[in-house]
Amino acid sequence: MHRRIHRFMTGAIPLALVSAVLAAPQPASAAITDLVGWATQNGGTTGGGSAATTTVTSASALTTAVGSTSAAVIRVSGTISCSGMLRVRSNKTIIGNAGAAIVGCGLNINGDRNVIIRNLTFRNWNDDAINVQESATNIWVDHNTFSNGYDGAVDIKRGSDFITVSWNRVFSHDKSMLLGHSDSNASQDVGHLRVTYHHNWFDASTQRHPRVRFGNPVHVYNNYYYNNSGYGVASTEGAGVLVEANSFENVDDPFHLGEGSSDAGTLVARNNLLVNSGSGQTGGSVASIPYSYTPDAPANVKSIVTANAGAGRISV
Numbered sequence: 492m493h494r495r496i497h498r499f500m501t502g503a504i505p506l507a508l509v510s511a512v513l514a515a516p517q518p519a520s521a522a523i524t525d526l527v528g529w530a531t532q533n534g535g536t537t538g539g540g541s542a543a544t545t546t547v548t549s550a551s552a553l554t555t556a557v558g559s560t561s562a563a564v565i566r567v568s569g570t571i572s573c574s575g576m577l578r579v580r581s582n583k584t585i586i587g588n589a590g591a592a593i594v595g596c597g598l599n600i601n602g603d604r605n606v607i608i609r610n611l612t613f614r615n616w617n618d619d620a621i622n623v624q625e626s627a628t629n630i631w632v633d634h635n636t637f638s639n640g641y642d643g644a645v646d647i648k649r650g651s652d653f654i655t656v657s658w659n660r661v662f663s664h665d666k667s668m669l670l671g672h673s674d675s676n677a678s679q680d681v682g683h684l685r686v687t688y689h690h691n692w693f694d695a696s697t698q699r700h701p702r703v704r705f706g707n708p709v710h711v712y713n714n715y716y717y718n719n720s721g722y723g724v725a726s727t728e729g730a731g732v733l734v735e736a737n738s739f740e741n742v743d744d745p746f747h748l749g750e751g752s753s754d755a756g757t758l759v760a761r762n763n764l765l766v767n768s769g770s771g772q773t774g775g776s777v778a779s780i781p782y783s784y785t786p787d788a789p790a791n792v793k794s795i796v797t798a799n800a801g802a803g804r805i806s807v
Contacts, residue, residue, distance in 0.1 A: 523658065523799050526631055527784050528687025528710060530655035536629040538584030538607030539564040546588075547571070550596070557583060557598065566807075567591040567611060576618050579606055586807055587611040597621060597640075600651075604628045608635065612802045616640040624672075626650040626683070631657070636801040638663040643699070648672035652683040660801030662694035665721075671704025674728050674753050680705035681729070689713045689784075690792075692800040697721040702750055707731030707757075708778040713787050715796040716742050723771075725749070730756035731777035738792035739768040747772040764789035 521527050530536040542562035547553045550573035556565045562582035569588075573596035579585070581603040592612040600606050602625035613620040613635060619642050623630050628651065637644035637659065644661050646669040647654055661667045671684050684706030691714045693700045698721030703709050705728055712735040716723050722744040726732040732746075739745040745768050748755035757775025765771070787795055798804075 521785060523690075524805055526633075526655060527657065528655035528689060528782060529653050529685045530629055530631045530687070531782055532685075533629055533653040536605055536607060536631045536653070536655070538605060538631070539582055540584075542582070553577060553593075557585060567593065570594055574617055576622060579603065579608075581605050583607070585609070585611070587802060588807055589803065591802075593620075599624075600627045600630060601625050602627055604630075607631045607633070609633045610635065610802050610805055610807050612636045612638075613640065613644070614638055616642075619643045619646045621645045623647040623651045623654065624649040626652070626679075628653045630654045632659065634658045634800070634802060634805050635660075636803075637661045637667075640664055642666055643669050644696075646670075646672070647684065647686055648680075649676065650679040650683045652685050654686045656686060656688045656691065658690045658796075658800045658804070660692040660694055661696040661700075662692075663696075665697040667693060667696045667699045668701040669699050670701045670706055670709065671728065671730070674704065677705060677728070684730075685709065687712075687782075690796050690800060691715075692796045693717065693719055693723070695719065700724055702727070703730040703732050703756065704728040704753065705730055708733055708780055710735070710780055712736050712784070713789075713792050713796070714738075715793050715800075716740065716745065718742070722747060722750075724758070725753075726756035726758040727753035728756055729754075731775070732756065732758045733761065733777045733780065734758060734763060734771075735761045736763065736786040736789045736792065738764045738766070738789050738796075740766040740793065742768040744769050745771045748774050762786075762789060764792070 544564040546566040557579040576599035584607040587610040695718040724746040
């Protein structure tokens, strides 16, 4: 069994680290509503595009709308209470009106493609809040809020690919974001599970931010980690994870290799800000990032993310 190595920082932040961060160039980042990362690849991710819009206010209407095989823009209004997992088919944009919430259930993208999920509050789900599996591709999960669920907030597995998870907030929750469900699934997962996680706010959530198997490169940048009692990022089972320009505050274990019975992957840490946090564990190399992006300076990440991540932070 792999044994994790922990190296903790003590005392104040080293002056050299602070100076390097403050002196770093601070270019303008992409707009808060722009799609960046892996979901821009493989033809891009447009969801329902200019298809007809339907507004849903009940569990039955939501189930029918997301399960249709036609392209659609689906607006969720009010609080919808439901249970289990609702199947989402291809070419859908699911977007919440102001204050929209899905309570008790989750959305399952099972082998479909080109789906956007934005501006929704998920609470008290009894499985996963969002589950992406069976080679689903081109998915964008953006500006949602997740709390108090049973299992994963956003779990991605079984050969899924070309996914961006951005500007979400997770709080009052344990298992946040799993990437790759099993150590024994290499035959389906190797060469896939390429995901970008950026500008998410992991707000005292416990673990899996993300926990990665097999995917390479997985890009974790400009996220704000606060008071996470378990760990930040874990790279396992041959995964390659670039952890870049994030802000970690009060996180004893910001990133490491291996997790539980899973063997180590590789992890490269670049230009992260560690405030009252451990130094992390790195090792090996990671494949190059194929898309263009402009990271915010890590010293600015906390203020940018806390002001803009989560549901209700974009115009709908």
